[in-house]
Amino acid sequence: MKGLQVIIFLTTALGLLTGCNVKDKLEKMDKAKADSEFIMNNLTKPDITDRFPEKYFPKQQVKPFIDTLTKHCDFGNKRGKFVDFFTMSINGASKTAYIYEYILNCDSLRFIYIYDFDTKEPELQNFKIEGIEIENKMIIDPSKQLLNSGTE
Structure with a gap:
């Protein structure tokens, strides 16, 4: 009987911990998506480079x-x-990419913001730009892409 109580306790504790981890990850995903949207919508603002952490994006370059x-x-x-997001593990580190595609007067470009989730708050760690005609494996459903959706 005592063994059953221990098993029930451990199962409950594990369930609570797992639930907390899922909730924490979802909150981080929401924060990171909001941050990537803010950056995307404010790229022309002079102080937007403050959103790019100096340790990954030296100001003199960014x-x-x-x-x-x-x-x-x-x-x-x-x-x-916004086209899609993609979660990944790189060397055991949890990361999520937020992918946007835009038709601009200079070109049609894909913007990829990659956030590290192993920090207390999600942290922008990588930023990539590529042409939307380039296939990208992080886009799981190609029908979401501008080239395939008819959205302009």
């Missing part, structure tokens, strides 16, 4: 890059959307 991108691409008239 600021000129963002300035050049926004100067030549007219983000005020961008057409596009």
Whole structure:
């Protein structure tokens, strides 16, 4: 009987811990998505580079890059959307990529924001830009892509 009580206790404790971990991960995913949307919608703002952690994105490199991108691409008239997200584990670290595609006057581009979830708060760790015509394995449902959805 005592063994059954221990098993019930351990099962309950494990269930609670798992539930807390899932809730924590979902909260981090919501925060990271909100952050990626904020960056995407405010790339033309002068202080947006503050959202890029210095340890991964040195200001002397990121600021000129963002300035050049926004100067030549007219983000005020961008057409596009959030396309997908992709969770991954890299060397045991939990990460999630948020993927956006936009038609701009300079090109049609895919913006990928990759967040580290092994920190207390989700942290932007990588930022990639590629053409939307390039196949990307992180997009699970290709019908969501601008090229395939008819959305502009």
